[in-house]
Amino acid sequence: MDVVAEAIEKAAKNSDKYRSIQVEKLIELEYDLGTLLASDTNELNVKGIRSDKEKYLMSLARDNTQLLFNKLWELPTETVEDAVVVRLPTPRYVLPREKPVPKPKPLTKWQKFAKEKGIKKTKKAKLTWDDVLKKWVPLYGYKKASAQRDKDWVLEVPQNADPFVDRFADKSTLKKEKVAKNEYQRLRNIAVAKKIKIPRVGVLPAEKPGTDQLRTAANVARVSTASIGKFQPRLPREKSSVSADRALPGVRKRKLPHMRPTEEKKSNMNIIDSILNKRPKLDVEKAVNKQIFREQQEASSEKKKTQGKGKKRSTFGNKKGKGAGKRPGAKPAAGKGKRNKVGGRKRR
Template sequence: MDVVAEAIEKAAKNSDKFKSTQVEKLIELEYDLGTLLASDTNELSKKELRSDKENYLKSLARDNTQLLFNKIWELPTETVEDAVVVQLPTPKYILPREKPIPKPKPLTKWQKFATEKGLKKTKKAKLTWDDVLKKWVPLYGYKKATAQRDKDWVLEVPQNADPFVDRFADKSTLKKEKVAKNEFQRLRNIAVAKKIKIPRVGVLPAAKPGTDQLKTAASVARVSTASIGKFQPRLPREKTSVSAEKALPGVKKRKLPHLRPADEKKSNINILDSILNKRPKLDVEKAVNKHIFREQQEESAERKKTQGKGKKRSTFGNKKGKGAGKRPGAKPSGGKGKRTQTGGRKRR
């Protein structure tokens, strides 16, 4: 009996600590259970606020919270995974915005063009029929890539191409370049939409340039003189950037390092292959003109031969030697020699 009495006494003491769930208010609270809001319009006690402000506000907040939870548990409940869940109604109270309403996004180039031309976006099918693989292939995703690999399991090598070049690697590189180009165009459209000034050609300068960029800038500044940096003194501990100096004008070309016999043989074979694989470019107009010129030369040579077979010209006075065939008293050719015969009257 003593144990029961102690338990009852202990329960009575504990009950004094906890307040009742029933709270009475002069004016009933306004509830918005969708947003878990309870508005208390009752007048505050100025006397209790002045005497014990903290405890008064705590008790007031506790009572209002108890009333809100009493209203919540009046709603229909259900058990989900050993937990009691209440479905809240739609909220009625309109919460004020912290920030202003965002402005509508400006249209991109394509959206402007589509609105002007009246183009509408049509929903494309996600699968397409492949005649080679004889199955439905998705337009994008990892299954598309695997289907493309199954389809292009072998690639044709062109006639004049190097057979030892990896065509699959070239194809993947070309695809990466296309993806990078599309990404660059997408970023440019975003910059245009946000009215950000960007250069038409080139890349924007980096906020923190790297070591290679600083070396390149130093080498460019060194050769940006009238003598292209020939008489420009070097700074102490200045290191030359080989890659930057190669691209600059007026810099002497570096000699190739001495290669091993195997490397030299390989480079010579590559040069020979590049020469042999080149197709000769045929200039049709030049070839036709050359053929016409050759025919004209042959015709002129034949004409000279036929003219040489006719009668020979008779010489004047049947003379032989240097002066044969010339009229008497003629001036010697080239101002050489003397007149042997004179004819007619002398002029004074």
């Protein structure tokens, strides 16, 4: 009996340590088990807050948590791999967002055009029948390219085109240009969607930039100052460019200086006269020089023709050079020998 009394006494002491799982509230809590949320709408005890704030809040939190767990244990349980689990219902409470709702992405050029024209996207078949090859060909992929090569093994040369131009190379170049254009459009749409400011001019990055790209980049950097490069000091050994503006595509033309009404009218009339008349400016001196040169050319050509009409002398032994046209054994003419002459008359 002493043992039983001792056990009862011990259980009573333990019961004093742990609070009951049954909690009574004047107004029942609102539960959202999907988000594990319990909302307590009961009034707070002002006296308890003033006497011991921390103890009151801890007690209130414990009671509300106990009620939430009581509701969870009412849900149907399952055993998964020796563990008891509960499937939570669908959440009903809408949690507030930390950040604003994302705005929809802006439409691309094609999407805007399709929306205005009422074009709807239709799902296409992946294979199409080719009447030339007599088989099903995919719309894209490596099999499409191989089928295209089998189909276009010969290309027709237009009537007025150059027959020595490689049509296959032109076709390949055109395809690469289309691919590059599509890639450019794709990148531009991404930049518009992400609101990235694209510079009006500039140089695209490259692994090995060429001389022209480096020169263009230097000119762009020079005119990127507030004074448009007017007061920018030159670097040592820097070559002076004819015009830095030429390296900038899309730069506006310089405005003409302000003129008086009479001067402006005169310049406009000169432009109109030059357009309407379209008379070439004649350089008299240049025309005379051309005519003289042409006459000299004609005279020299006629002279060559008349010299070539004379009878040619026959050569002995088909010799060429100084001895041509002389018979063998002939004596050289007087005074034309190869010996060094001494001053005075030759004696016999």
